[in-house]
Amino acid sequence: QKEVEQNSGPLSVPEGAIASLNCTYSDRGSQSFFWYRQYSGKSPELIMSIYSNGDKEDGRFTAQLNKASQYVSLLIRDSQPSDSATYLCAVEGSGGSNYKLTFGKGTLLTVNP
Amino acid sequence: ETGVTQTPRHLVMGMTNKKSLKCEQHLGHNAMYWYKQSAKKPLELMFVYNFKEQTENNSVPSRFSPECPNSSHLFLHLHTLQPEDSALYLCASSRQRTGALYEQYFGPGTRLTVT
Numbered sequence: 762q763k764e765v766e767q768n769s770g771p772l773s774v775p776e777g778a779i780a781s782l783n784c785t786y787s788d789r790g791s792q793s794f795f796w797y798r799q800y801s802g803k804s805p806e807l808i809m810s811i812y813s814n815g816d817k818e819d820g821r822f823t824a825q826l827n828k829a830s831q832y833v834s835l836l837i838r839d840s841q842p843s844d845s846a847t848y849l850c851a852v853e854g855s856g857g858s859n860y861k862l863t864f865g866k867g868t869l870l871t872v873n874p
Numbered sequence: 875e876t877g878v879t880q881t882p883r884h885l886v887m888g889m890t891n892k893k894s895l896k897c898e899q900h901l902g903h904n905a906m907y908w909y910k911q912s913a914k915k916p917l918e919l920m921f922v923y924n925f926k927e928q929t930e931n932n933s934v935p936s937r938f939s940p941e942c943p944n945s946s947h948l949f950l951h952l953h954t955l956q957p958e959d960s961a962l963y964l965c966a967s968s969r970q971r972t973g974a975l976y977e978q979y980f981g982p983g984t985r986l987t988v989t
Contacts, residue, residue: 765916795977804964804980805917849917851978860905860924860970862978864917 767865780837790855797849878981897965905970
């Protein structure tokens with residue numbers, strides 16, 4: 762059973778701070794990793810994808826991947842109240858399951874004004 | 875219409891009813907997915923269609939029956955559901971290629987309540 766683990770939170774940060782969201786995964790063969798944001802009552806929205814070790818930056822968001830440690834993280838700089846949402850980590854399966862995503866339970870982030 | 879659309883957005887049905895959920899993608903993708911999202915549980919993959927062919931049935935009960943007439947449309951037929959089937963049902967689509975997964979984009983979901 763492939764697993765994706767996230768800190769359940771909730772994670773609370775003040776406005777303007779850096780929010781750090783973490784995710785570990787069990788499938789060593791996984792090659793593709795995604796972060797989704799889900800507002801309450803809404804569907805998941807893709808915010809970042811990362812495929813190679815290292816950092817990938819997109820505006821205030823930075824995804825970090827370490828395949829050796831089976832760890833992927835999302836940093837949100839200059840956090841805004843509008844960033845308050847549940848963040849889902851998703852990991853592609855390997856081998857015959859490479860069209861499937863396994864999702865973590867999500868981390869609830871609250872940014873306080 | 876853009877992106878991935880789903881209808882209806884809300885559905886209340888009795889355990890003896892038959893209903894269908896509809897999904898349409900306007901992104902030119904060739905893979906479509908059904909997910910179930912229940913409270914306090916991770917997103918669960920139900921079905922995958924790749925180029926209209928079902929490539930995954932994730933041990934879903936037969937009271938859920940998918941249909942994919944073409945690469946743009948996906949249906950989920952529901953019959954004799956149980957109250958525990960109440961959840962948010964999400965459709966997603968992606969391009970598909972060998973060796974890596976393209977990003978999946980989700981529709982707004984159908985909030986299903988079984989009474």
